[in-house]
Amino acid sequence: xxxxxxxxxxxxxxxxxxxxxxxxxxxxxxxxxxxxxxxxxxxxxxxxxxxxxxxxxxxxxxxxxxxxxxxxxxxxxxxxxxxxxxxxxxxxxxxxxxxxxxxxxxxxxxxxxxxxxxxxxxxxxxxxxxxxxxxxxxxxxxxxxxxxxxxxxxxxxxxxxxxxxxxxxxxxxxxxxxxxxxxxxxxxxxxxxxxxxxxxxxxxxxxxxxxxxxxxxxxxxxxxxxxx
Amino acid sequence: xxxxxxxxxxxxxxxxxxxxxxxxxxxxxxxxxxxxxxxxxxxxxxxxxxxxxxxxxxxxxxxxxxxxxxxxxxxxxxxxxxxxxxxxxxxxxxxxxxxxxxxxxxxxxxxxxxxxxxxxxxxxxxxxxxxxxxxxxxxxxxxxxxxxxxxxxxxxxxxxxxxxxxxxxxxxxxxxxxxxxxxxxxxxxxxxxxxxxxxxxxxxxxxxxxxxxxxxxxxxxxxxxxxxxxxxxxxxxxxxxxxxxxxxxxxxxxxxxxxxxxxxxxxxxxxxxxxxxxxxxxxxxxxxxxxxxxxxxxxxxxxxxxxxxxxxxxxxxxxxxxxxxxxxxxxxxxxxxxxxxxxxxxxxxxxxxxxxxxxxxxxxxxxxxxxxxxxxxxxxxxxxxxxxxxxxxxxxxxxxxxxxxxxxxxxxxxxxxxxxxxxxxxxxxxxxxxxxxxxxxxxxxxxxxxxxxxxxxxxxxxxxxxxxxxxxxxxxxxxxxxxxxxx
Numbered sequence: 125x126x127x128x129x130x131x132x133x134x135x136x137x138x139x140x141x142x143x144x145x146x147x148x149x150x151x152x153x154x155x156x157x158x159x160x161x162x163x164x165x166x167x168x169x170x171x172x173x174x175x176x177x178x179x180x181x182x183x184x185x186x187x188x189x190x191x192x193x194x195x196x197x198x199x200x201x202x203x204x205x206x207x208x209x210x211x212x213x214x215x216x217x218x219x220x221x222x223x224x225x226x227x228x229x230x231x232x233x234x235x236x237x238x239x240x241x242x243x244x245x246x247x248x249x250x251x252x253x254x255x256x257x258x259x260x261x262x263x264x265x266x267x268x269x270x271x272x273x274x275x276x277x278x279x280x281x282x283x284x285x286x287x288x289x290x291x292x293x294x295x296x297x298x299x300x301x302x303x304x305x306x307x308x309x310x311x312x313x314x315x316x317x318x319x320x321x322x323x324x325x326x327x328x329x330x331x332x333x334x335x336x337x338x339x340x341x342x343x344x345x346x347x348x349x350x351x352x
Numbered sequence: 353x354x355x356x357x358x359x360x361x362x363x364x365x366x367x368x369x370x371x372x373x374x375x376x377x378x379x380x381x382x383x384x385x386x387x388x389x390x391x392x393x394x395x396x397x398x399x400x401x402x403x404x405x406x407x408x409x410x411x412x413x414x415x416x417x418x419x420x421x422x423x424x425x426x427x428x429x430x431x432x433x434x435x436x437x438x439x440x441x442x443x444x445x446x447x448x449x450x451x452x453x454x455x456x457x458x459x460x461x462x463x464x465x466x467x468x469x470x471x472x473x474x475x476x477x478x479x480x481x482x483x484x485x486x487x488x489x490x491x492x493x494x495x496x497x498x499x500x501x502x503x504x505x506x507x508x509x510x511x512x513x514x515x516x517x518x519x520x521x522x523x524x525x526x527x528x529x530x531x532x533x534x535x536x537x538x539x540x541x542x543x544x545x546x547x548x549x550x551x552x553x554x555x556x557x558x559x560x561x562x563x564x565x566x567x568x569x570x571x572x573x574x575x576x577x578x579x580x581x582x583x584x585x586x587x588x589x590x591x592x593x594x595x596x597x598x599x600x601x602x603x604x605x606x607x608x609x610x611x612x613x614x615x616x617x618x619x620x621x622x623x624x625x626x627x628x629x630x631x632x633x634x635x636x637x638x639x640x641x642x643x644x645x646x647x648x649x650x651x652x653x654x655x656x657x658x659x660x661x662x663x664x665x666x667x668x669x670x671x672x673x674x675x676x677x678x679x680x681x682x683x684x685x686x687x688x689x690x691x692x693x694x695x696x697x698x699x700x701x702x703x704x705x706x707x708x709x710x711x712x713x714x715x716x717x718x719x720x721x722x723x724x725x726x727x728x729x730x731x732x733x734x735x736x737x738x739x740x741x742x743x744x745x746x747x748x749x750x751x752x753x754x755x756x757x758x759x760x761x762x763x764x765x766x767x768x769x770x771x772x773x774x775x776x777x778x779x780x781x782x783x784x785x786x787x788x789x790x791x792x793x794x795x796x797x798x799x800x801x802x803x804x805x806x807x808x809x810x811x812x813x814x815x816x817x818x819x820x821x822x823x824x825x826x827x828x829x830x831x832x833x834x835x836x837x838x839x
Contacts, residue, residue: 133630135635139631204623
């Protein structure tokens with residue numbers, strides 16, 4: 125679950141980044157409009173959190189250019205501009221939601237979650253795959269009704285796999301979803317996380333649900349035939 | 353409240369009434385004089401004719417009343433009365449109607465007929481002509497006895513040969529009076545009628561003439577504080593109103609710009625305050641979401657303090673700007689040496705510049721004194737240095753020059769590494785403008801420093817300009833005019 129945060133005020137940017145990270149999101153940040161546009165155009169983000177009053181290229185211009193590139197990424201505008209005109213202008217340019225500063229962290233997280241759900245066309249916060257339930261709101265996983273104790277990163281991988289249940293998800297795409305742009309990773313880090321996840325899920329009993337397809341990636345689902 | 357229509361109407365009517373009254377009075381007096389003059393001529397002719405009926409005879413003076421037709425004269429529609437006397441005031445003949453009238457104090461023979469008004473009891477105001485003459489001498493012997501019996505003859509035996517005689521003819525003037533009364537009535541009626549008709553015409557004309565003004569007033573009334581975009585159409589008003597409407601439109605432009613600037617300022621100020629507030633809130637909230645190590649809490653508190661310091665600085669700047677714009681900040685002007693001010697201000701930045709390996713050239717011309725507020729000048733110079741050091745590139749250069757040029761003192765600070773383009777340079781004085789330069793690592797630049805600095809120097813008559821030179825150097829110049837310079 126990767127978020128792009130474009131906010132030029134460093135203290136706010138840092139605290140938002142920390143808040144989002146501690147809730148399982150990988151966060152790329154920038155304080156510059158042009159750089160933000162480049163990130164959004166080249167990366168795969170669930171949500172872009174965008175400030176409007178940016179030096180150089182303003183937030184509305186970033187949004188306009190993104191939409192002109194036919195980039196459908198969900199954009200949450202976070203700004204101190206609270207007039208109806210500003211909101212209408214932002215939403216008309218293709219923003220998906222609007223949050224006025226100063227805001228509660230819980231509200232920011234809830235809106236980000238709602239946008240992620242909307243992206244995956246999912247109205248309910250709970251994703252069910254066989255006997256596994258991934259609660260995106262509580263950020264918890266249950267198997268057969270039993271709570272699976274996961275770390276933030278394990279949960280994040282679980283959510284990515286659950287959202288694409290039944291389909292193979294490549295290692296790179298998992299890596300991109302849980303790590304920031306600048307993170308330096310060892311090549312087998314994802315394999316390590318998958319191994320841990322599989323063990324924790326298997327403890328709860330039931331059929332094997334997390335499968336590895338060598339050379340392609342991983343899949344969450346009941347169809348064991350994918351497993352060689 | 354005075355109305356333009358009412359004032360115009362009253363003015364025009366009073367003016368017209370005055371002109372009519374003057375014209376009527378002149379006409380009345382002229383006609384009256386003309387008529388009296390004609391009447392006087394007629395009386396003079398008549399009195400000369402009457403004088404022919406008075407003759408000097410050997411036995412005295414003989415007045416032939418029959419020949420004069422004196423009785424007929426008294427009975428006429430405009431009765432006339434005769435009075436005849438000697439030069440020494442002795443009455444020779446007097447019409448009964450004249451009662452005891454007599455002339456008094458005859459100083460000398462008259463050069464010609466003299467006309468006058470008299471009041472005669474029972475006849476009222478009458479016109480008279482007084483005429484003195486030497487009667488014709490008739491030496492023909494006549495029997496006094498036979499003449500004396502004739503009732504139509506008056507004989508004055510006391511008259512001496514060669515005596516001058518005075519004859520005065522009085523004429524009642526009822527026709528003249530009636531004519532003049534009628535004439536006055538016609539004049540008044542015509543005058544009042546004319547004023548009535550004129551009032552109506554003028555009222556309608558003024559109402560019609562004032563219509564464009566009323567329309568303009570309605571259009572102006574439609575302009576509200578909420579919508580200052582309305583402009584008055586200069587093509588649709590009377591030529592006389594075009595300059596007023598044009599000026600009004602210019603004023604509206606200015607007011608709209610000023611309102612919009614104020615609105616923008618309030619909105620920008622709110623935004624600038626909300627962003628650090630959001631940062632503070634978010635920093636504290638994130639810290640409280642879970643239990644943390646004491647070091648993390650300390651880090652959070654340090655970040656919160658940093659944000660509070662920025663907020664304090666922002667509020668201080670906003671208040672300074674508000675005070676400067678409302679004219680509350682009056683500079684304390686004394687002659688000061690500029691060089692020492694600049695040197696003192698630079699001391700605070702010298703070390704930082706050395707650490708950043710900035711190549712600094714300080715070229716301060718000696719001996720220039722200026723009438724200026726020292727504290728305010730240091731504040732401005734400090735802001736200029738802070739700005740130069742903030743945006744200069746690592747290992748770049750800053751040039752500080754104080755020079756004398758064209759009779760004025762110039763203080764110039766330039767720095768390399770600027771990202772402000774030539775077109776953007778003048779915008780650095782717009783409040784909250786940060787251009788393409790970000791809020792930076794610390795977020796302490798709110799785009800208020802240079803606007804405040806310029807406001808400050810303007811109160812002291814000093815000009816502040818910025819430009820980006822061809823080589824990309826950003827230059828700030830303070831020009832202290834001749835008037836500020838002192839030896």
